[in-house]
Amino acid sequence: MNRATLTKLHLIAAAFMFPAVLMFLITGALYTWGNKGEWREDTVMVTLEQPIAQADEAALRGIAIEALAQRGLPAPSGSASVSGEGDDISLAWTGARSEASVTATEDPMVAEVAIKEATFHRWLVQLHKAKGSTVFKVYATLLAVVLFMLVLSGLIMGLQVKAFRKLTIGSSIVGLAAFAGFVALG
Secondary structure: HHHHHHHHHHOOOOOHHHHHHHHHHHHHHHOOOOOOOOOEEEEEEEOOOOOHOOOOOOHHEEEEEEEHHOOOOOOOOOEEEEEEOHHHHHEEEOOEEEEEEEEEEOOEEEEEEEEEEEEEEHHHHHHHOOOOHHHHHHHHHHHHHHHHHHHHHHHHHHHHHHHHHHHHHHHHHHHHHHHHHHHHHH
């Protein structure tokens, strides 16, 4: 592939993925320093049609969805997990924009639903943490592939130009040493 074509592909890919790169850079940097965004939290009591001890995962999800819908929130985009059994059964359901947990109360016909709604920053952090939909996970995987291709094409272009070859090789060696050092100190 000639350098002009490689440069055009490099520029198109970089420009297309710039918004996603920026989101991952900002949320990752802030998260590293403890800024994860905020959740708006609420707890509601839901009257059940059958005792919670008889509920399965689908029934618990239904309880969560109903409580979220009453607040205009979508169902969580991540996975749900059920723990316990009988009167101690509970559901934890994570996501990017919202999260919900359903737990038993002293009254077997009432469940407690804890609802969390993400602020915009927290929503982006949740996407960064792979709590989004499958569509977003595919997009994030595409981003990873494109970032690899950008670095690879930049490296190839650096090696193709005789004036930049030594600089490219030297920077690669220093980068590898720095990576090994930071990992060892990590």
